[in-house]
Amino acid sequence: MTNSETKATLSFSDGSASLEMPIYKGSVGPDVIDIRKLYGATGMFTYDPGFMSTAACNSSITYIDGDKGELLYRGYPIEQLAVNGGDFLETCYLLLNGELPNATQKTEFVDTVTKHTMVHEQMQFFFRGFRRDAHPMSVLVGTVGALASFYHDSLDINDPHHREVSAIRLIAKMPTLVAMAYKYSIGQPFVYPRNDLSYSANFMHMMFSTPCEPYKVNEVLVRALDRILILHADHEQNASTSTVRLAGSSGANPFACIAAGIACLWGPAHGGANEAALSMLEEIGSVDNIPEFIAQVKDKNSGVKLMGFGHRVYKNYDPRAKLMRETCYEVLNELGLQDDPLFKLAMALEKIALEDEYFVSRKLYPNVDFYSGIVQRALGIPTSLFTGIFALARTVGWIAQWKEMISDPEQKIGRPRQLFVGSPKRDVPPIDQRG
Numbered sequence: 183m184t185n186s187e188t189k190a191t192l193s194f195s196d197g198s199a200s201l202e203m204p205i206y207k208g209s210v211g212p213d214v215i216d217i218r219k220l221y222g223a224t225g226m227f228t229y230d231p232g233f234m235s236t237a238a239c240n241s242s243i244t245y246i247d248g249d250k251g252e253l254l255y256r257g258y259p260i261e262q263l264a265v266n267g268g269d270f271l272e273t274c275y276l277l278l279n280g281e282l283p284n285a286t287q288k289t290e291f292v293d294t295v296t297k298h299t300m301v302h303e304q305m306q307f308f309f310r311g312f313r314r315d316a317h318p319m320s321v322l323v324g325t326v327g328a329l330a331s332f333y334h335d336s337l338d339i340n341d342p343h344h345r346e347v348s349a350i351r352l353i354a355k356m357p358t359l360v361a362m363a364y365k366y367s368i369g370q371p372f373v374y375p376r377n378d379l380s381y382s383a384n385f386m387h388m389m390f391s392t393p394c395e396p397y398k399v400n401e402v403l404v405r406a407l408d409r410i411l412i413l414h415a416d417h418e419q420n421a422s423t424s425t426v427r428l429a430g431s432s433g434a435n436p437f438a439c440i441a442a443g444i445a446c447l448w449g450p451a452h453g454g455a456n457e458a459a460l461s462m463l464e465e466i467g468s469v470d471n472i473p474e475f476i477a478q479v480k481d482k483n484s485g486v487k488l489m490g491f492g493h494r495v496y497k498n499y500d501p502r503a504k505l506m507r508e509t510c511y512e513v514l515n516e517l518g519l520q521d522d523p524l525f526k527l528a529m530a531l532e533k534i535a536l537e538d539e540y541f542v543s544r545k546l547y548p549n550v551d552f553y554s555g556i557v558q559r560a561l562g563i564p565t566s567l568f569t570g571i572f573a574l575a576r577t578v579g580w581i582a583q584w585k586e587m588i589s590d591p592e593q594k595i596g597r598p599r600q601l602f603v604g605s606p607k608r609d610v611p612p613i614d615q616r617g
């Protein structure tokens with residue numbers, strides 16, 4: 183971050199105050215105006231619901247150029263990481279440490295993560311307390327938060343070693359917890375991790391092995407899962423990441439912070455969109471029903487949205503969507519599902535939406551969730567677990583952002599202010615005088 187020679191001056195038309203504010207330049211992307219002295223100098227706050235014009239922190243992890251449709255992790259384009267960047271654990275190392283690992287660092291990192299894949303045996307009792315039909319995201323909010331009760335030796339957020347150990351534990355144990363949530367929901371026994379398998383293959387094993395039949399690793403499907411994880415690993419200061427940072431700003435432990443991130447991710451406008459996109463496709467049912475559905479989407483009173491379309495930041499094709507579309511073809515070919523009716527429906531819907539004036543004029547393009555649901559369904563992952571897979575992938579991004587925040591000397595407890603529009607001070611009337 184460097185100071186710009188240019189300054190911003192705020193002056194009021196009635197001449198009551200004027201304030202000069204510094205402007206900072208990042209390495210790429212928009213500059214920012216430092217408004218921290220605004221309240222002291224003018225007695226006013228800024229008003230920015232939804233943070234449309236607010237940079238809440240400085241960060242060197244992920245950069246998005248929404249107009250170009252560009253996504254960089256630590257400077258590397260997502261397309262290169264997904265195609266040439268090795269597996270998901272390499273991306274994890276990159277996000278956490280700032281550089282890609284060399285061969286020795288990679289071996290050590292994989293070894294460390296792998297040694298933490300098991301969860302405390304007592305964790306199973308938390309699962310057993312849930313109804314079998316509980317939503318996996320509710321189970322994950324509870325069980326990830328509960329990890330803090332088991333790992334007291336890594337809760338001192340002021341100790342860099344504790345922060346590192348918590349980060350590794352979260353990355354290593356999330357697949358185990360997500361798979362346990364699934365196994366519990368279908369009444370099958372929990373499957374212990376296998377440390378001879380890769381991160382993604384082990385997850386498939388914990389999801390699909392049973393005591394009677396082991397999961398046979400299919401490299402195409404494992405690669406597809408790995409790509410889903412890489413594409414979802416981080417995404418700058420989105421709602422769930424900002425939630426993790428805000429929770430962490432109070433000094434809360436990392437397990438509690440990630441549980442808060444999972445809660446935020448659950449919403450249909452964020453991580454819940456892949457589940458919602460697939461349900462939408464199922465509801466539309468056939469290509470013939472697309473025009474009627476599109477008419478509903480355009481009708482503002484209907485409340486219907488084209489799920490898997492649109493993004494707060496990307497006003498161009500989501501680069502992750504292109505990669506996920508490719509993976510979709512690969513997986514469906516591998517499984518002989520080229521004629522999958524839902525995929526055909528998705529393709530027809532995408533074509534119509536990309537040509538329709540409503541979507542074109544609003545720069546609404548498919549986002550990654552439009553395709554990730556179809557891929558996950560083909561992998562055998564049930565719809566209700568889609569957002570859980572997203573949480574599993576995003577854990578590394580959350581924890582990297584949390585670690586960055588804790589080490590930032592400018593870090594303060596997050597405390598937004600408000601424009602108060604309620605009643606000014608008044609006296610409590612006796613009950614018989616109330617309307």
Ligand code: ACO
Pocket residue numbers: 450451452453455479486487488489490491492493494495544546549550551
């Ligand atoms: N379908 C129909 N219309 C839409 C959609 C959509 N999916 N998304 C936005 N619009 C319209 C809005 O109605 C609005 O129209 P108007 O200008 O006529 O009022 C215009 O496009 C701008 O939309 P905003 O709501 O201002 O865009 P915002 O940036 O706030 O919303 C969001 C982004 C929440 C992602 C939205 O596009 C949406 O709800 N999409 C569907 C859900 C989804 O796919 N979410 C996944 C996000 S990606 C992720 O989390 C990995």
